[in-house]
Amino acid sequence: MLDIKTYNMIAPEGTAEFPADKYTINETDKPAALLIRSQDMHKTRFGTSVLAIARAGVGVNNIPLVEANSNGTVVFNTPGSNANAVKELIVAMLILATRPVFSSVQWAKKLNGADVSLQTEKGKNHFAGTELQGKTIGIIGLGSVGSRVARATADLGMHVIGYDPYISVEHAWRLSNDIPRAKDLSELLQKSDYVTIHIPYTEGNKDLISSKELAELKDGAILLNYSRWGIVNENAVIDALDSHKIAQYLTDFSSEKVIKHESTIVTPHIGGTTLEAEINGAIMAAQTLKKYLETGNIVNSVNFPAVEMPFDSNFRITLIHQNVPNMVGRITTILAKYDINIDNMINRSREQIAYTMIDTDNISEKTFNKLKNELIEISEVIRVREIRKNK
Numbered sequence: 007m008l009d010i011k012t013y014n015m016i017a018p019e020g021t022a023e024f025p026a027d028k029y030t031i032n033e034t035d036k037p038a039a040l041l042i043r044s045q046d047m048h049k050t051r052f053g054t055s056v057l058a059i060a061r062a063g064v065g066v067n068n069i070p071l072v073e074a075n076s077n078g079t080v081v082f083n084t085p086g087s088n089a090n091a092v093k094e095l096i097v098a099m100l101i102l103a104t105r106p107v108f109s110s111v112q113w114a115k116k117l118n119g120a121d122v123s124l125q126t127e128k129g130k131n132h133f134a135g136t137e138l139q140g141k142t143i144g145i146i147g148l149g150s151v152g153s154r155v156a157r158a159t160a161d162l163g164m165h166v167i168g169y170d171p172y173i174s175v176e177h178a179w180r181l182s183n184d185i186p187r188a189k190d191l192s193e194l195l196q197k198s199d200y201v202t203i204h205i206p207y208t209e210g211n212k213d214l215i216s217s218k219e220l221a222e223l224k225d226g227a228i229l230l231n232y233s234r235w236g237i238v239n240e241n242a243v244i245d246a247l248d249s250h251k252i253a254q255y256l257t258d259f260s261s262e263k264v265i266k267h268e269s270t271i272v273t274p275h276i277g278g279t280t281l282e283a284e285i286n287g288a289i290m291a292a293q294t295l296k297k298y299l300e301t302g303n304i305v306n307s308v309n310f311p312a313v314e315m316p317f318d319s320n321f322r323i324t325l326i327h328q329n330v331p332n333m334v335g336r337i338t339t340i341l342a343k344y345d346i347n348i349d350n351m352i353n354r355s356r357e358q359i360a361y362t363m364i365d366t367d368n369i370s371e372k373t374f375n376k377l378k379n380e381l382i383e384i385s386e387v388i389r390v391r392e393i394r395k396n397k
């Protein structure tokens with residue numbers, strides 16, 4: 007039995023992916039894997055029993071990847087699972103930034119009497135808005151969310167300009183050829199009436215939008231941050247709002263200072279919080295975990311290489327090791343000592359980490375334990391695992 011520990015609200019459709027004859031959920035203090043959302047794993051220690059962590063969602067800045075690597079823990083996310091949910095919220099927030107929906111509803115709620123309809127007709131002049139059509143929106147990051155926002159805002163009649171120097175081939179294909187790309191961030195900032203950010207939080211993206219970048223925006227521009235706290239420098243954005251350099255800041259990530267400011271609209275990190283996105287993410291994360299636990303194959307990892315090999319033999323040995331020369335030679339030399347005949351083998355690497363899978367015929371538990379002890383003695387080997395077919 008393998009135990010899966012969950013954190014946060016994981017949709018039951020996800021945990022239902024783990025059959026009860028092979029898995030338990032939240033039953034031991036030595037789980038084989040974790041299924042999480044935004045749980046801060048920098049503060050929540052995970053032990054060596056944890057073979058993998060699946061993040062139902064996209065952002066993985068809540069997971070210490072260096073520690074995961076040295077522990078031999080594979081970290082997965084669920085790319086695109088909540089992108090439509092974020093896109094729809096961005097459309098809503100653009101409209102809320104442009105039309106006085108909240109204030110007009112609050113005003114109308116207070117009306118009394120038989121002539122409320124007359125009163126609304128008289129009062130509506132106080133609630134004139136502007137339109138999105140014809141305005142320019144700059145989209146920073148053209149991945150799963152950004153590419154969808156580009157399409158949706160173009161459909162609203164906005165002029166769209168994108169910026170993503172690291173765009174993947176898959177996302178570039180999804181993006182319409184009509185969407186012009188800024189040559190650099192400055193060009194995007196200078197041309198846009200609205201700027202929306204859809205990038206991961208990384209060391210390199212910390213404070214990407216700070217005083218210098220805010221100064222490059224058009225006067226009265228509107229900024230949206232549905233990516234992460236820390237990508238926009240909070241003090242700089244408050245200064246830009248106070249000086250009326252920018253008109254509004256709309257965000258899913260906050261502090262008391264931002265919430266209390268009269269020119270902000272703050273949502274409580276609900277970008278991916280729809281029934282559909284939560285189910286998508288939980289199922290995708292669970293399926294990715296199951297695949298890894300049952301076959302060793304890796305898809306959608308953020309710290310390990312993608313590795314897939316059909317599992318046609320009876321026994322699979324997986325090794326996580328440092329990415330240094332001659333590891334395969336050293337590993338196969340030890341296997342040869344045990345007279346193990348290799349049916350199939352794959353070795354892939356990503357930065358400092360490498361992963362090797364070796365398929366062979368059945369090996370007894372006793373022989374495998376001896377073999378494992380010898381393999382783990384190679385100082386660069388981090389983890390050795392056995393997977394028996396259909397177990």
Ligand SMILES: NC(=O)c1ccc[n+]([C@@H]2O[C@H](COP(=O)([O-])OP(=O)(O)OC[C@H]3O[C@@H](n4cnc5c(N)ncnc54)[C@H](O)[C@@H]3O)[C@@H](O)[C@H]2O)c1
Nearest residue numbers: 065147148149150151170172173204205206232233277278
């Ligand atoms: N508010 C929410 O609930 C919510 C939901 C989903 C995602 N997110 C956040 O949004 C981020 C983006 O999500 P996604 O699904 O589109 O991810 P994604 O990985 O599909 O796309 C991110 C894109 O950003 C680009 N990028 C990275 N750094 C950049 C930079 N400095 N300038 C321009 N482009 C840059 C990458 O090349 C990539 O194309 C996530 O990492 C997460 O932090 C928030």
Ligand SMILES: O=C(O)[C@H](O)COP(=O)(O)O
Nearest residue numbers: 043044062063064065278
């Ligand atoms: O990165 C993400 O996928 C979003 O921020 C959603 O986070 P959540 O799963 O905690 O809602």
